Amino acid sequence: MQTLVRPEHFPALDSLQFQTPTPALIPSALRIVALGDSLVYGYGDPEGGGWVERLRRSWMDPSQPGHALYNLGIRGDGVNQVLQRLDGEFRNRGELKNRMPDRILLAVGLNDSARLGKSDGRNFTDFSTFSLALETLLDKAQDYCPVCFVGMVPTDPDKMPFLDCLYYSSLDQYRYKEATRIACDRRQIPYLDLFDLWLARGEAWWKRRLSSDGLHPNSLGYAAILDDVKTWGALPQFLA
Template sequence: MCAPTYAATILILGDSLSAGYGMAENQGWVQLLRDELPNAHIINGSVSGETTAGGLRRLPSLLRSSQPDLIIIALGGNDGLRGFPPDKLKSNLTKIINLSQQHGAKVLLTEIMVPPNYGPRYTSSFTQTYHQLAEEYAIKLIPFFMQDIAIDKTLMQRDGIHPNEQAQPMITQWMLPWITQALVE
């Protein structure tokens, strides 16, 4: 039997929103993305509770083992929920982007937003970090995939933080055009 030949290897470096927290793995948006892109080898390097520091620590090993063509960075939510300073967020994301690009991978960065109860200054500074990095590194910034889902209680788990099974196809369809465009550029 021959090994499959893939058009591209995609690494998703995320947290519980990408790890499929609270549901079977085959129900999460990453598995649905695999169904949409059968010629891609999609590696879900997402871990529930992951921070940018944790993702940075794990990244060298993931890069060596997967040799991705494209990396989707979907980290920062746990940094924000823990009130980590935006400059630390930016430092970790900068290192993740640099490592990814040094390995020859294209990078997509997903915008992450924190709840407004952290105050307007923190919230704005946190969100702006993603826009600054996208501009500084000339990479695509995917708007926060939870922005329409988080406000609809029927699409959220009881904890009010994680999307439920019904939201997963929406996330897949949100991410798909960004990913397919990055693969052809």
Template structure:
């Protein structure tokens, strides 16, 4: 029996599935969906709440290298979902960010180039927030303008390195009910928000083709 291919999904609380009390988040939803399909890849969800780009860059290789299951085997692909926590402003609405846009752009491209020799890479954009719910945890201010700027850096880095990228921020805000997809904290998605991301992933042609699955529908343009 041929061992299934493996997709490592690494990132922050979105990968953890925080906020989805029904089915455990978009990554868990996709994992369960693929389990019901013949020869679909196996998904490892490796999210850590609060992680930003630097934390993911520090742990991705260790996480990736120990999940090949078989001797001398490594996972074939990695899906990266990180960056929202790097947009937060600390202490006040105009406070400093963990990584400003320029530093984030440089670090993101460096991470992509480090991963690229080891397998296929897929990158998710960032989700929108409810600014009226800020500050998060009484000390962090997230804004959609900052998120849009950081997501633009992700897109540019992916274009530079030639990595498939799926936008989320603009697409989410284009939906009429998007504010209802957020938890009361204004940041984390609820079950409806996680379901929306899962559906976008299931119709993302780049990921579907790598997985050897037929795309269910054309992905929406950003």
């Protein structure tokens, strides 16, 4: 025989004690989109899937809700490609209706610095074109939400050319990354200068953290990037 539960069996609402969670107990999870090239995508790291993926996994413990991080890196992308993707990628990663992402993480510029066909060939993206597109990208991104930028790592010139046609060099990398750093600084966008940070640790150190192609970090390299990102002084404020 089925016993029916009637409304009178429930206590009156005014007799129940409700406790409002304090702000400290309410998780402030953010929706973050990571836009960029293979450094965002994580190519070269079959173990952890790259530093963005490693960071994403660290925020996936159900007992300690973390931020939602979307990896939107595409191998081979330059600044113009990321600029073209920005609006659509941002507007389609809100998770909930009418909710846009809370933060944008950018990492691009290495492919733009490459020289085509020979070591003194033209850059993949002309420097003046790169500078203009980069400033447009930063301005547009800032119109949406707070932004931070993770710079490129050094490449090994002894392993060039990449794919038998692309030549990367420290001189070109420095020029493009400095333009990026300065543009970010003007806009008060946090910039993590991995290029200078890695070079300061010595050639033997950073070369051990590159894949055999001399271009992409290996698993050890991506683990190092994750450590650099997590110990970056600007990160807590970016995630606040």
